[in-house]
Amino acid sequence: MTEATGIVGEFLSLKGETDADVLAMQCGDFYEFFGDDAELVGEELELKVTSKSSQGQSYPMAGVPLDDLTPYLKALVERGYRVAVADQYETDGGHAREIVRVVTPGTLLETSDADAQYLAAVVCDGDPADGTDGASYGLAFADVTTGRFLVAEADDREAALTELYRFDPVEVLPGPDARTDDELLSTVRNRFDATLTLHETEAFAPKRAAHSVRDQFGTETVDRLAVDEPAIAAAGAILAYVEETGTGVLASMTRIGTHQGDDHVALDSTTQRNLELTETMHGDHEGTLFETIDHTETSAGRRLLKEWLSRPRRSLETLERRQESVAALSSAALARDELQDAMGEAYDLERLASKASHGSADARDLVAARETLAVLPDIVETIESTPELADSPLAEIVDRPDREAAADLRETLEAAIVDEPPSTVTQGELFRRGYDDELDEVIERHEAVRSWLERLADREKRDHGLSHVTVDRNTTDGYYIQVGRSAADGVPDHYEEIKTLKNSKRFTTDELEAKEREILRLEDRRGDLEYDLFEELRETVAAHAELLQDVGRTLATVDALASLATHAAENRWVKPELHRGDGLEIDQGRHPVVEQTTEFVPNDVSLDDDRSFLVVTGPNMSGKSTYMRQVACIVLLAQIGSFVPAREAEIGLVDGIFTRVGALDELAQGRSTFMVEMSELSNILHTATEESLVILDEVGRGTATYDGISIAWAATEYLHNEIGAKTLFATHYHELTGLAENLPRVANVHVAADERDGDVTFLRTVREGPTDRSYGIHVADLAGVPDPVVDRATDVLERLREEKAIEARGGSSDPVQTVFDLSSGQFRGPANADGGEPSAASLDPETKRVLEDLESVDVNQTPPVELIAKVQEWQRRLEDDS
């Protein structure tokens, strides 16, 4: 096969240089894809695929106009592809191309999503095969769109994963040893929506990494971080990767910080999902805790609030300061409105700093930056002139950025850019007069020539007695004087004809040609000059990346706090009293999301040193899950500094919130419900501490009843005796309510329901003590199980309770009856209808088998719904048999 030459050959050879999945190569005014890449983008982006021949072979080809690349790039990257972009440049003999950027999920600057977009690196020190012993981990996280850069350390794999959960990265670079950690990799693959990229191992080399980290952030800063080699190696690898992909935003990464896991509440992805913080169990955004409490005005504020919710804190000081600000803002309603109005004008400054560093900010971006910088003094003014706010930590928050430098930068931008500049930066008309002398001069000369041209027609009419004269310009003829046909014969001699039209003739003159040359020269000059000035200005802005990030962060903080205050004020939330003790007292608590759509019945919770474990019982559908989630959400909200839905609350800070609830989506990943349930339980039993809050909603239901009860029983003892975590455990195993008699810190509560004449009313009220019934059949009825089954189940249950014989209907002509001893849970043996011993010979084999099955069922331990199913099955078998 002959090698492709020409443009296809160039494409294929560039493709060979990169490990990106797709290459977009500039060819004049288009970016083109060839070969397999063309097929791929044709399919993914519905681009038209044509063909291009080279050396007698035909290659698929697809292309997008130069200015339209961004949305296609975004779409490909968001689908997980890494895309290389090759730009064209001039050479002596023509054109050549080189790869200028590789765009990957973690380095995509053109994101339209307000969420943080973290690129993560994980370095493992030691043998990951050791699992929890031996290996320690260093992590680094960078958001190229905002310049945020953090490092973290973890003692074992589980802790490393917890850090990853917190940041929810879009791309993960595992270091050399981490690549052999199958468990880490498979968890990253299964649990995150992240691309795994195997970047060159040299980038992780400790010495090289340390060097680049020091280079980027300064030796002193790095020493102050006081983190170990793996974290620095992870940070270095990220820097190398960002540089190599040509993202060009290293300049906006001005600061590195440590993410102190110690100061954050452990909140794994299961818990984030179970509590529906940012996504519901069904993957929706609506109906999440975040959407409920989000009243932010800006995308940066929204991002910050989401960050707070995903990473609650443990520092009492930090939380009390947030609370003070929320309290001040919720009482000063007018000032809050003013702040939110002002914030409406704010643009995402952190993102702008990255765009400016990358060189992609245009004049409109700079105008937006100018307008946002102007928001700061308005905010300061409102805060300073409102006594509640002036005395709150808000005064200090707005004092953090260098306000003078911000005002200077704003003035520079104000003096430079016109109010409504065009979106292109090469065509001029970006700058105000008075900004640059040379530019002013070019503009003046340009305008002088323009006005000479505008007056030319009148002058020619007057000087040469011509009528029907116009002066205009087009691309083929340039400037021309157009004279109506009737007057065309009378033009002066120095007129040179350039075109004859139906009703007129076009002429030029030496003078007009000279002016045309001048005006074109001036236009070019103006474009070039403005472009250079703009580049300079953009660099000035990029050099202020840190300042822009500071101002951006300040505005985002005020926005997020005002959002919490708005929600608190509108929903009668109260400030919880936080303390470092173990107690948890919630008076008349409500579920923050459910209360939005339901007439909610408030409930209390009271936990302390002597009562730290609640066994929550109650009928199906009574509200057990809601009650427990409500407690977890209230604690979580308190630990982001928010007010909480309650009449009063005293909350001892927790170090982690762990939940085991349902297992909806895991099923799709091929793990059995019970396996998921057990691995979640295992994780909790390994990780929770005395200071954690544990929510268990049904443990052990996914297996045989005896196994289930045994596991639930043992887990309760372990949590109570060994861990001592504050725990709420909802269960249908009534046996567990007996634990309260023996374990000193276990107490029973139940969600009450009222039964009258067979009708059940859910009261939604939590009361002390265990429940006596489960009302499973009532729920089966609600769910539409056919009436005969419901009636029969009621009957069976009734007889079981009364220890009466039940006949398996539909059996042989002789009714078959059997009796259970509820107190021992034992089968007492089948009896004939007349009460005598059954005659085995009178029974057919299937009836015998049904009887054997019946005998093996432990009615006392089988949930009623399961019993119904079994009875139905027996009926079917006996019917088939008859």
Ligand SMILES: Nc1ncnc2c1ncn2[C@@H]1O[C@H](COP(=O)(O)OP(=O)(O)OP(=O)(O)O)[C@@H](O)[C@H]1O
């Ligand atoms: N305090 C409350 N006030 C008003 N409605 C509530 C309250 N608690 C729960 N509910 C509503 O009751 C319904 C059932 O609640 P939930 O799922 O918590 O019950 P459950 O006892 O956990 O059920 P199951 O045992 O079947 O899992 C939900 O629709 C919920 O919105």
